[in-house]
Amino acid sequence: MNGGPLIHVVDDDQSLRTALLRLLAAAGFEARGYASSGDFLLQPLPERPGCLLLDVRMPGPSGLELQAALQRQGCALPVIFLTGYADVSSSVRALKAGAVDFLSKPIERKALLEALHRALERDARQRRARADAVQLRARFATLSVRERTVFDGVVAGQLNKQIADELAIGERTVKSLRSQLMAKLGAGSAAELGRLAERLRQLSDA
Amino acid sequence: MTDAPMALVCAHIRATGITASYARRPATSPGRLVGARIAAFLLAMLLAVLAPPLLADAPSRNVLVIYANGRLLPANFQADGGLRETIRTSSARPVSIFDEFLDAPNFGGDAYAEIIANYLREKYASRPPDVVVAAGSEALSFLLQQRSTLFPGVPLVHLAIPLPLLRSMHLPRDVVGVPVEYDFSLTVEQALRWHPQARRLVLITGASPWDREWEARLRREATRFSGRVTVEFLAGLPTDAVRRRLQELAGDAVVFTPGYFVDGDGHHGTPRQSVEAIAAAAAVPVYGPFSSFIGSGVVGGYLHTFKDMGRQAGGIVNALLAGSAPASLQLPALMPNSLQVDWRQLRRWGINADAVPDDAVIDFRQPSLLERYRAETIAAIVALLLQAGLIASLLFERRRRRRAEAAVHLQRHELAHASRLAIAGELTGAIAHEINQPLAAILSNADAADLMLESGGDRSNELRQILTDIRRDDLRASAIIQRLRALLSRHQAERQAFELNAVLDDVASLLRGEARRRQLRIAFKHAMKPVMVAGDRIQIEQVLINLILNAMDAVVGIADDRRTTVVVAVEQIADGMVVVSVRDRGPGIAVEHLPKIFDSFFSTKRDGMGLGLSIARTIVDAHAGRIVAENAAGGGARFQVELPTARLPLLTAAPA
Numbered sequence: 001m002n003g004g005p006l007i008h009v010v011d012d013d014q015s016l017r018t019a020l021l022r023l024l025a026a027a028g029f030e031a032r033g034y035a036s037s038g039d040f041l042l043q044p045l046p047e048r049p050g051c052l053l054l055d056v057r058m059p060g061p062s063g064l065e066l067q068a069a070l071q072r073q074g075c076a077l078p079v080i081f082l083t084g085y086a087d088v089s090s091s092v093r094a095l096k097a098g099a100v101d102f103l104s105k106p107i108e109r110k111a112l113l114e115a116l117h118r119a120l121e122r123d124a125r126q127r128r129a130r131a132d133a134v135q136l137r138a139r140f141a142t143l144s145v146r147e148r149t150v151f152d153g154v155v156a157g158q159l160n161k162q163i164a165d166e167l168a169i170g171e172r173t174v175k176s177l178r179s180q181l182m183a184k185l186g187a188g189s190a191a192e193l194g195r196l197a198e199r200l201r202q203l204s205d206a
Numbered sequence: 207m208t209d210a211p212m213a214l215v216c217a218h219i220r221a222t223g224i225t226a227s228y229a230r231r232p233a234t235s236p237g238r239l240v241g242a243r244i245a246a247f248l249l250a251m252l253l254a255v256l257a258p259p260l261l262a263d264a265p266s267r268n269v270l271v272i273y274a275n276g277r278l279l280p281a282n283f284q285a286d287g288g289l290r291e292t293i294r295t296s297s298a299r300p301v302s303i304f305d306e307f308l309d310a311p312n313f314g315g316d317a318y319a320e321i322i323a324n325y326l327r328e329k330y331a332s333r334p335p336d337v338v339v340a341a342g343s344e345a346l347s348f349l350l351q352q353r354s355t356l357f358p359g360v361p362l363v364h365l366a367i368p369l370p371l372l373r374s375m376h377l378p379r380d381v382v383g384v385p386v387e388y389d390f391s392l393t394v395e396q397a398l399r400w401h402p403q404a405r406r407l408v409l410i411t412g413a414s415p416w417d418r419e420w421e422a423r424l425r426r427e428a429t430r431f432s433g434r435v436t437v438e439f440l441a442g443l444p445t446d447a448v449r450r451r452l453q454e455l456a457g458d459a460v461v462f463t464p465g466y467f468v469d470g471d472g473h474h475g476t477p478r479q480s481v482e483a484i485a486a487a488a489a490v491p492v493y494g495p496f497s498s499f500i501g502s503g504v505v506g507g508y509l510h511t512f513k514d515m516g517r518q519a520g521g522i523v524n525a526l527l528a529g530s531a532p533a534s535l536q537l538p539a540l541m542p543n544s545l546q547v548d549w550r551q552l553r554r555w556g557i558n559a560d561a562v563p564d565d566a567v568i569d570f571r572q573p574s575l576l577e578r579y580r581a582e583t584i585a586a587i588v589a590l591l592l593q594a595g596l597i598a599s600l601l602f603e604r605r606r607r608r609r610a611e612a613a614v615h616l617q618r619h620e621l622a623h624a625s626r627l628a629i630a631g632e633l634t635g636a637i638a639h640e641i642n643q644p645l646a647a648i649l650s651n652a653d654a655a656d657l658m659l660e661s662g663g664d665r666s667n668e669l670r671q672i673l674t675d676i677r678r679d680d681l682r683a684s685a686i687i688q689r690l691r692a693l694l695s696r697h698q699a700e701r702q703a704f705e706l707n708a709v710l711d712d713v714a715s716l717l718r719g720e721a722r723r724r725q726l727r728i729a730f731k732h733a734m735k736p737v738m739v740a741g742d743r744i745q746i747e748q749v750l751i752n753l754i755l756n757a758m759d760a761v762v763g764i765a766d767d768r769r770t771t772v773v774v775a776v777e778q779i780a781d782g783m784v785v786v787s788v789r790d791r792g793p794g795i796a797v798e799h800l801p802k803i804f805d806s807f808f809s810t811k812r813d814g815m816g817l818g819l820s821i822a823r824t825i826v827d828a829h830a831g832r833i834v835a836e837n838a839a840g841g842g843a844r845f846q847v848e849l850p851t852a853r854l855p856l857l858t859a860a861p862a
Contacts, residue, residue, distance in 0.1 A: 018647070019654065026657035084638075109657075
């Protein structure tokens with residue numbers, strides 16, 4: 001079970017925390033409890049899929065503040081907020097900041113489990129996307145300088161001839177470089193190459 | 207101008223009318239009598255004003271009254287009063303009245319008569335009497351014997367002479383008067399009516415000739431009662447013997463006595479004196495024939511009053527002085543008598559007032575309080591009424607004040623309650639959260655248990671743990687609700703001993719959620735030992751919550767985490783006093799606000815009512831405590847609530 005999702009429960013109310021951990025365990029999840037935001041930050045975060053169940057109001061840094069801190073650190077674990085106050089402004093702020101859900105206490109089991117599934121799905125998706133990006137970067141890194149130039153030209157919409165003129169090489173050479181780089185990047189068509197280029201640009205922007 | 211005299215006359219008529227009808231009931235209409243008197247008086251006044259020059263030199267007329275007995279005989283006083291009241295005298299026609307006393311029966315005999323006659327002759331040579339009055343049998347006998355040489359030709363008026371004696375004498379025509387007949391039978395008849403149980407009639411007489419005459423008469427006349435009662439005589443006995451015999455008398459006896467001048471031992475006295483001794487010794491009612499006996503202890507009898515006799519004689523004297531011939535006077539054949547009684551004796555012998563004939567003269571009637579002290583009584587009643595009124599108004603005032611106090615008390619109570627409602631309102635969100643928290647835990651625990659049961663297998667240990675937790679959380683929620691309910695309740699202010707640290711715990715539980723909501727901390731520092739305070743626990747709780755909420759307001763928006771802690775501490779400063787302090791590290795209290803911080807409607811908050819601290823002070827005052835505000839050293843405000851401690855209840859003090 002070591003690679004399965006791990007759910008982090010941050011709530012200062014020990015009683016509720018215990019109950020939630022018990023519920024999650026019964027529902028087949030692995031979960032860990034923390035009494036405060038500080039507690040959570042002090043623990044080393046294992047590189048495992050999962051999500052956070054976060055109480056909004058706690059002594060010390062609030063749940064919203066912890067969410068913000070995690071985002072700054074680049075931790076992308078999805079967050080489900082728990083609150084005793086039906087507080088619209090907090091919930092809007094939380095959801096804008098990317099929270100999966102905003103559940104009010106007492107928490108209904110169905111709502112909780114649904115939110116958990118969504119959060120874990122999102123986490124999985126994010127992890128897949130991150131893995132894809134890493135793979136893409138790695139493949140891109142295998143391109144030679146000439147192949148990279150040809151890639152830039154193809155992505156910019158230049159014809160083989162134009163690229164050949166620019167590089168002062170033969171058109172045939174451009175063709176072979178082009179097929180080489182497409183094989184390296186795993187792209188089947190020029191359009192696909194364009195999509196890859198777009199993703200790379202997004203990754204370098206982030 | 208005419209009203210005043212009329213009013214005076216009316217007043218006079220009323221006043222005199224009362225006296226007249228009081229003293230003697232059978233009379234002419236008192237009003238008319240008085241009217242006539244007043245008319246006569248006014249006429250006399252008129253004459254007095256007009257006539258003096260004409261009548262100034264009229265010679266004085268002399269009337270000589272010779273009494274048979276001594277000067278101090280009560281009968282003589284009364285007769286004298288009647289005479290002087292009736293004989294008309296004025297400056298125009300002055301009349302002088304002289305009195306002489308023969309002192310019978312102490313003195314007597316021919317030689318004595320001679321001496322007295324000489325004495326009178328000499329004495330009155332310069333002022334010869336125009337009329338002589340003989341008062342009493344001995345006086346009449348003396349004068350009849352001596353008048354030819356003593357006062358020849360002077361008309362003689364007799365007074366108080368018994369009819370039988372007069373019959374035995376042959377009076378000259380110029381000796382006139384109205385005879386009396388001292389009653390015996392009527393009086394005894396009346397006595398027997400009043401004392402129907404009487405079986406013995408005791409008659410007491412003395413040893414002097416006069417006394418013997420009475421004895422002889424009584425022996426004659428008493429026979430008529432012998433059929434009804436046993437007649438017994440105590441005749442000519444020494445006074446001591448009489449007294450002893452009287453003391454032995456039982457309630458079935460009635461005494462009648464004319465008194466006596468001389469007793470069996472030869473002791474001299476007056477009939478009045480003897481009857482006083484008799485009445486004092488007798489345990490039964492005593493009756494007598496003389497009006498002078500009234501007041502001596504006798505019940506009374508059918509009597510001639512000596513005063514009436516005096517009046518009668520005075521009238522005759524007036525007529526004679528006016529020049530009427532003695533023989534021409536139309537005089538009644540006999541002095542009328544009337545039933546005369548001593549009111550006190552009626553009371554003593556239990557004689558009902560209804561049994562007294564209407565025309566009886568009642569002496570010594572003790573006037574009622576109102577009659578005797580009319581003005582005083584009215585004044586006293588008025589004073590009493592005023593006092594009662596004053597007391598009533600004071601009571602009313604007191605009642606009003608009590609009501610007002612009760613109203614103020616109630617108002618204060620209501621205000622304190624309203625303030626608690628406001629506090630509770632402020633805390634609602636936080637408290638709801640505090641209750642929600644265990645509810646959430648309960649739900650999640652229940653869900654967990656549900657899932658465990660679905661998954662099968664023996665997980666009873668875990669389930670048991672879950673149930674324990676659910677129970678605990680349920681109690682936690684209900685405890686908060688109870689505290690909230692206590693805070694909200696409109697309870698009667700009570701006075702009971704409670705523990706201050708426990709109050710801090712309650713306050714902490716009510717404010718925990720609020721502190722969390724505001725993201726700040728309250729540090730509660732309990733006393734090391736239990737501290738008992740007497741009073742209303744909820745109200746003290748209210749004061750602390752109020753102070754802590756103020757403190758939390760003071761530190762709102764302060765970023766420094768170290769400064770957002772509110773410290774609540776119990777400090778025992780001295781025996782008998784405990785202090786709870788609430789301290790914040792906010793901006794403190796402006797110096798100019800310090801003096802009025804506990805005033806009503808004083809607030810520095812934008813939406814503050816300015817009642818919280820005022821109510822806090824009212825509550826602390828009602829607990830005989832003190833509340834103080836100050837700026838703490840190192841910044842922030844510090845409120846101290848000083849409360850007198852109560853004695854530890856034995857249960858708490860004793861080791862368990």
